[in-house]
Amino acid sequence: MSEAPSDPIFSELRPRLVRLAYRMLGSVADAEDVVQETWLRWLATDRSSVREPAAFLRTVVTRLCLNELKSARRRRESYVGSWLPEPIFDPEDGDAGDDITMPLMLALERLSPLERAAFLLHDVFGMNFDEISSAIGREAAACRKLASRARAHVAEARPRFAVGREQGLKLAAAFFTASRTGDMASLQALLSEDVVVYADGGGKVATSQRPHIGLSATMRLHEQLARIFRAQPSQLIHYAVIDGLPGFVTIEGDNVVQTTALQIEQDKVVTIYCTRNPDKLQHVIGAMTH
Missing domain, CATH: 3.10.450.50 (Nuclear Transport Factor 2; Chain: A,)
Structure with missing residues:
Protein backbone atom coordinates (compact mmCIF):
# COMPACT_ATOMS: atom_id res chain seq x y z
CA MET A 1 0.00 0.00 0.00
CA SER A 2 1.62 3.24 -1.19
CA GLU A 3 -0.32 5.27 1.33
CA ALA A 4 0.76 8.88 1.85
CA PRO A 5 1.82 9.48 5.45
CA SER A 6 0.30 12.97 5.21
CA ASP A 7 -3.21 11.48 5.06
CA PRO A 8 -4.05 10.56 8.67
CA ILE A 9 -7.75 10.00 7.89
CA PHE A 10 -7.15 7.06 5.57
CA SER A 11 -4.33 5.74 7.75
CA GLU A 12 -6.61 5.61 10.78
CA LEU A 13 -9.51 3.99 8.91
CA ARG A 14 -7.47 1.53 6.86
CA PRO A 15 -7.49 -1.40 9.37
CA ARG A 16 -11.28 -1.32 9.60
CA LEU A 17 -11.60 -1.04 5.82
CA VAL A 18 -9.37 -4.10 5.36
CA ARG A 19 -11.39 -5.97 7.97
CA LEU A 20 -14.65 -5.07 6.21
CA ALA A 21 -13.29 -6.15 2.82
CA TYR A 22 -11.95 -9.40 4.26
CA ARG A 23 -15.27 -10.20 5.95
CA MET A 24 -17.03 -9.56 2.64
CA LEU A 25 -14.62 -11.57 0.47
CA GLY A 26 -12.91 -14.15 2.69
CA SER A 27 -9.60 -13.39 0.98
CA VAL A 28 -6.74 -11.36 2.43
CA ALA A 29 -5.24 -10.64 -0.99
CA ASP A 30 -8.58 -9.55 -2.47
CA ALA A 31 -9.29 -7.39 0.58
CA GLU A 32 -5.92 -5.65 0.20
CA ASP A 33 -6.60 -5.07 -3.50
CA VAL A 34 -10.00 -3.55 -2.73
CA VAL A 35 -8.55 -1.20 -0.11
CA GLN A 36 -5.75 -0.22 -2.49
CA GLU A 37 -8.35 0.69 -5.12
CA THR A 38 -10.29 2.60 -2.44
CA TRP A 39 -7.12 4.55 -1.63
CA LEU A 40 -6.68 5.49 -5.29
CA ARG A 41 -10.27 6.70 -5.46
CA TRP A 42 -9.78 8.63 -2.22
CA LEU A 43 -6.76 10.35 -3.77
CA ALA A 44 -8.91 11.42 -6.75
CA THR A 45 -11.75 12.70 -4.55
CA ASP A 46 -12.35 16.32 -3.62
CA ARG A 47 -11.98 15.85 0.15
CA SER A 48 -13.71 19.18 0.90
CA SER A 49 -16.95 17.70 -0.45
CA VAL A 50 -16.83 14.66 1.84
CA ARG A 51 -18.62 15.35 5.13
CA GLU A 52 -18.10 11.88 6.64
CA PRO A 53 -14.91 10.24 5.35
CA ALA A 54 -15.55 6.98 7.23
CA ALA A 55 -18.99 6.52 5.66
CA PHE A 56 -17.65 7.51 2.24
CA LEU A 57 -14.77 5.03 2.39
CA ARG A 58 -16.95 2.20 3.72
CA THR A 59 -19.33 2.81 0.83
CA VAL A 60 -16.51 2.63 -1.73
CA VAL A 61 -15.16 -0.59 -0.17
CA THR A 62 -18.63 -2.16 -0.08
CA ARG A 63 -19.39 -1.40 -3.72
CA LEU A 64 -16.01 -2.73 -4.85
CA CYS A 65 -16.57 -5.88 -2.79
CA LEU A 66 -20.02 -6.44 -4.28
CA ASN A 67 -18.46 -6.29 -7.75
CA GLU A 68 -15.67 -8.67 -6.71
CA LEU A 69 -18.12 -11.17 -5.17
CA LYS A 70 -19.67 -11.85 -8.57
CA SER A 71 -16.43 -13.24 -9.96
CA ALA A 72 -15.38 -14.77 -6.63
CA ARG A 73 -18.53 -16.89 -6.51
CA ARG A 74 -17.89 -18.17 -10.02
CA ARG A 75 -14.34 -19.16 -9.00
CA ARG A 76 -15.61 -21.00 -5.93
CA GLU A 77 -18.06 -23.04 -7.97
CA SER A 78 -15.08 -24.75 -9.63
CA TYR A 79 -12.92 -24.89 -6.47
CA VAL A 80 -11.29 -28.26 -5.77
CA GLY A 81 -12.34 -29.69 -2.40
CA SER A 82 -13.51 -27.75 0.66
CA TRP A 83 -13.26 -23.96 0.47
CA LEU A 84 -12.20 -22.12 3.63
CA PRO A 85 -11.55 -18.39 4.11
CA GLU A 86 -7.93 -17.35 4.21
CA PRO A 87 -6.79 -17.57 7.83
CA ILE A 88 -6.08 -14.35 9.69
CA PHE A 89 -4.73 -14.03 13.20
CA ASP A 90 -6.52 -12.16 15.95
CA PRO A 91 -4.40 -9.69 17.97
CA GLU A 92 -2.80 -11.08 21.11
CA ASP A 93 -4.78 -8.68 23.28
CA GLY A 94 -7.91 -10.53 22.19
CA ASP A 95 -9.54 -7.48 20.57
CA ALA A 96 -10.25 -8.50 16.98
CA GLY A 97 -12.70 -5.64 16.52
CA ASP A 98 -15.69 -7.91 15.83
CA ASP A 99 -16.95 -11.36 16.72
CA ILE A 100 -16.81 -12.95 13.28
CA THR A 101 -15.36 -16.47 13.53
CA MET A 102 -14.53 -19.10 10.93
CA PRO A 103 -18.00 -20.77 11.25
CA LEU A 104 -19.65 -17.38 10.76
CA MET A 105 -17.48 -16.66 7.72
CA LEU A 106 -18.68 -19.91 6.18
CA ALA A 107 -22.28 -19.04 7.06
CA LEU A 108 -21.83 -15.69 5.33
CA GLU A 109 -20.77 -17.55 2.19
CA ARG A 110 -24.30 -18.96 1.92
CA LEU A 111 -25.86 -15.50 1.84
CA SER A 112 -26.49 -13.38 -1.23
CA PRO A 113 -23.94 -10.56 -1.68
CA LEU A 114 -26.51 -7.93 -0.65
CA GLU A 115 -27.55 -9.90 2.46
CA ARG A 116 -23.92 -10.29 3.40
CA ALA A 117 -23.22 -6.59 2.95
CA ALA A 118 -26.30 -5.46 4.91
CA PHE A 119 -25.56 -7.82 7.80
CA LEU A 120 -21.87 -6.93 8.07
CA LEU A 121 -22.36 -3.19 7.73
CA HIS A 122 -25.16 -3.05 10.33
CA ASP A 123 -24.52 -5.85 12.81
CA VAL A 124 -20.72 -5.89 12.74
CA PHE A 125 -19.58 -2.42 11.69
CA GLY A 126 -22.44 -0.43 13.22
CA MET A 127 -23.67 1.52 10.19
CA ASN A 128 -27.24 2.78 10.20
CA PHE A 129 -29.61 1.71 7.46
CA ASP A 130 -29.57 5.09 5.73
CA GLU A 131 -25.79 4.72 5.27
CA ILE A 132 -26.22 1.13 4.14
CA SER A 133 -28.87 2.23 1.66
CA SER A 134 -26.35 4.56 0.05
CA ALA A 135 -23.64 1.91 0.08
CA ILE A 136 -25.55 -0.92 -1.60
CA GLY A 137 -28.11 1.04 -3.61
CA ARG A 138 -31.29 -0.22 -1.94
CA GLU A 139 -33.97 1.51 0.10
CA ALA A 140 -33.35 1.61 3.86
CA ALA A 141 -36.41 -0.60 4.48
CA ALA A 142 -35.08 -3.18 2.02
CA CYS A 143 -31.66 -3.07 3.73
CA ARG A 144 -33.35 -3.72 7.06
CA LYS A 145 -35.04 -6.81 5.61
CA LEU A 146 -31.78 -8.01 4.05
CA ALA A 147 -29.98 -7.73 7.37
CA SER A 148 -32.81 -9.45 9.24
CA ARG A 149 -32.88 -12.34 6.77
CA ALA A 150 -29.10 -12.70 7.00
CA ARG A 151 -29.20 -12.56 10.80
CA ALA A 152 -31.59 -15.50 10.88
CA HIS A 153 -29.32 -17.53 8.58
CA VAL A 154 -26.15 -16.94 10.60
CA ALA A 155 -27.72 -17.30 14.06
CA GLU A 156 -27.02 -21.04 14.18
CA ALA A 157 -23.34 -20.48 13.39
CA ARG A 158 -22.73 -18.30 16.45
CA PRO A 159 -20.95 -20.19 19.24
CA ARG A 160 -23.38 -21.38 21.89
CA PHE A 161 -20.65 -22.02 24.43
CA ALA A 162 -17.80 -19.63 23.68
CA VAL A 163 -14.41 -20.75 24.98
CA GLY A 164 -12.01 -18.24 26.52
Missing part, protein backbone atom coordinates in the same frame (compact mmCIF):
# COMPACT_ATOMS: atom_id res chain seq x y z
CA ARG A 165 -8.76 -17.45 24.75
CA GLU A 166 -6.49 -19.03 27.38
CA GLN A 167 -8.56 -22.20 27.68
CA GLY A 168 -8.92 -22.44 23.90
CA LEU A 169 -5.17 -22.26 23.32
CA LYS A 170 -4.61 -24.80 26.10
CA LEU A 171 -6.94 -27.22 24.30
CA ALA A 172 -5.25 -26.44 20.98
CA ALA A 173 -1.91 -27.40 22.54
CA ALA A 174 -3.40 -30.65 23.87
CA PHE A 175 -4.84 -31.40 20.41
CA PHE A 176 -1.50 -30.73 18.72
CA THR A 177 0.40 -32.98 21.13
CA ALA A 178 -2.09 -35.86 20.96
CA SER A 179 -2.46 -35.77 17.18
CA ARG A 180 1.28 -35.50 16.47
CA THR A 181 2.43 -38.13 18.97
CA GLY A 182 -0.25 -40.64 17.98
CA ASP A 183 -1.89 -40.60 21.42
CA MET A 184 -5.27 -41.67 20.08
CA ALA A 185 -6.87 -42.08 23.53
CA SER A 186 -6.07 -38.49 24.50
CA LEU A 187 -7.11 -37.23 21.08
CA GLN A 188 -10.46 -39.01 21.21
CA ALA A 189 -11.12 -37.53 24.65
CA LEU A 190 -10.83 -34.05 23.11
CA LEU A 191 -13.31 -34.66 20.28
CA SER A 192 -17.10 -34.45 20.23
CA GLU A 193 -19.15 -37.32 18.82
CA ASP A 194 -20.20 -35.23 15.80
CA VAL A 195 -16.82 -33.66 15.08
CA VAL A 196 -16.17 -32.62 11.46
CA VAL A 197 -12.82 -32.07 9.69
CA TYR A 198 -12.49 -29.67 6.75
CA ALA A 199 -9.21 -29.42 4.83
CA ASP A 200 -8.57 -26.81 2.13
CA GLY A 201 -5.76 -27.66 -0.26
CA GLY A 202 -7.36 -26.05 -3.29
CA GLY A 203 -6.07 -28.86 -5.49
CA LYS A 204 -2.54 -27.49 -4.96
CA VAL A 205 -1.36 -29.85 -2.19
CA ALA A 206 -2.41 -33.25 -0.89
CA THR A 207 -5.51 -33.17 1.30
CA SER A 208 -8.92 -34.79 1.66
CA GLN A 209 -11.35 -33.25 -0.80
CA ARG A 210 -14.42 -34.14 1.26
CA PRO A 211 -15.11 -33.41 4.94
CA HIS A 212 -14.61 -36.19 7.48
CA ILE A 213 -17.84 -36.34 9.46
CA GLY A 214 -18.23 -37.93 12.87
CA LEU A 215 -15.90 -39.28 15.54
CA SER A 216 -15.16 -42.62 13.82
CA ALA A 217 -14.17 -41.03 10.51
CA THR A 218 -12.08 -38.38 12.29
CA MET A 219 -10.24 -40.98 14.36
CA ARG A 220 -9.51 -43.11 11.28
CA LEU A 221 -8.09 -40.04 9.56
CA HIS A 222 -5.84 -39.21 12.51
CA GLU A 223 -4.65 -42.80 12.83
CA GLN A 224 -3.47 -42.53 9.22
CA LEU A 225 -1.94 -39.10 9.87
CA ALA A 226 -0.16 -40.35 13.00
CA ARG A 227 1.85 -42.78 10.86
CA ILE A 228 2.83 -39.89 8.60
CA PHE A 229 3.73 -37.66 11.56
CA ARG A 230 6.00 -40.37 13.00
CA ALA A 231 7.90 -40.58 9.71
CA GLN A 232 7.75 -36.86 8.95
CA PRO A 233 7.29 -34.85 12.16
CA SER A 234 5.40 -31.57 12.14
CA GLN A 235 7.28 -28.40 13.05
CA LEU A 236 5.18 -26.22 15.36
CA ILE A 237 5.61 -22.52 14.52
CA HIS A 238 3.24 -21.03 17.11
CA TYR A 239 -0.18 -21.22 18.68
CA ALA A 240 -2.64 -18.49 17.70
CA VAL A 241 -6.27 -17.41 17.54
CA ILE A 242 -7.23 -17.87 13.89
CA ASP A 243 -10.45 -16.19 12.71
CA GLY A 244 -11.70 -16.20 16.29
CA LEU A 245 -10.79 -19.85 16.95
CA PRO A 246 -7.84 -21.31 18.87
CA GLY A 247 -5.32 -23.13 16.72
CA PHE A 248 -1.75 -23.36 15.53
CA VAL A 249 0.58 -22.91 12.56
CA THR A 250 2.83 -25.77 11.47
CA ILE A 251 5.22 -26.80 8.74
CA GLU A 252 4.27 -30.36 7.90
CA GLY A 253 6.60 -33.14 6.81
CA ASP A 254 5.82 -32.52 3.15
CA ASN A 255 7.15 -28.97 3.68
CA VAL A 256 3.67 -27.48 3.51
CA VAL A 257 2.69 -24.62 5.79
CA GLN A 258 -0.64 -25.34 7.45
CA THR A 259 -2.98 -23.53 9.80
CA THR A 260 -5.32 -25.55 12.02
CA ALA A 261 -8.25 -23.84 13.74
CA LEU A 262 -10.49 -25.61 16.25
CA GLN A 263 -14.09 -24.82 17.00
CA ILE A 264 -14.58 -25.78 20.64
CA GLU A 265 -17.82 -26.11 22.58
CA GLN A 266 -18.00 -27.26 26.19
CA ASP A 267 -14.30 -28.20 26.08
CA LYS A 268 -14.81 -30.53 23.10
CA VAL A 269 -13.56 -29.96 19.55
CA VAL A 270 -16.60 -29.90 17.27
CA THR A 271 -14.92 -28.76 14.03
CA ILE A 272 -11.35 -28.85 12.73
CA TYR A 273 -10.42 -26.41 9.93
CA CYS A 274 -7.09 -27.12 8.17
CA THR A 275 -5.86 -24.69 5.53
CA ARG A 276 -3.02 -25.98 3.32
CA ASN A 277 -3.61 -24.16 0.03
CA PRO A 278 -0.35 -22.20 -0.43
CA ASP A 279 -2.20 -19.45 -2.32
CA LYS A 280 -4.12 -18.71 0.89
CA LEU A 281 -1.07 -18.74 3.14
CA GLN A 282 1.23 -16.24 1.43
CA HIS A 283 0.68 -13.67 4.20
CA VAL A 284 1.40 -16.36 6.80
CA ILE A 285 4.59 -17.46 5.03
CA GLY A 286 5.63 -13.82 4.64
CA ALA A 287 5.19 -13.20 8.37
CA MET A 288 7.29 -16.29 9.18
CA THR A 289 10.21 -15.01 7.09
CA HIS A 290 10.36 -11.59 8.77
